[in-house]
Amino acid sequence: xxxxxxxxxxxxxxxxxxxxxxxxxxxxxxxxxxxxxxxxxxxxxxxxxxxxxxxxxxxxxxxxxxxxxxxxxxxxxxxxxx
Numbered sequence: 001x002x003x004x005x006x007x008x009x010x011x012x013x014x015x016x017x018x019x020x021x022x023x024x025x026x027x028x029x030x031x032x033x034x035x036x037x038x039x040x041x042x043x044x045x046x047x048x049x050x051x052x053x054x055x056x057x058x059x060x061x062x063x064x065x066x067x068x069x070x071x072x073x074x075x076x077x078x079x080x081x082x
Contacts, residue, residue, distance in 0.1 A: 004051040011044025011061075032075055039068035 001009070018037035021027035027034050046061035 004048045007044050007051070008048030011041045011046075011048060014038075014041030015045065017041075030075070032072060035068045035071040035075065039065050039072060042068060 014037050018027060018034055018041065022029050022034060027037075042061045042065035046058055046065055049055075049057035049061055
């Protein structure tokens with residue numbers, strides 16, 4: 001496999017782990033871990049898409065990563081329950 005394929009495969013694996021874990025009740029979607037998997041996984045998939053010149057997925061994964069990062073920031077700013 002090429003470097004781009006490795007990067008993309010790791011990113012997509014992270015996205016799928018988060019998706020399946022959420023779908024089967026192991027990882028709630030309102031957790032930092034869930035959004036971190038999405039942010040990093042999408043960023044890696046975005047990078048790999050950029051490296052191979054596939055612009056539609058650069059846009060898709062770039063937006064996905066940005067939204068997940070925004071959710072992480074929102075969670076970090078949320079007051080902690082007592």
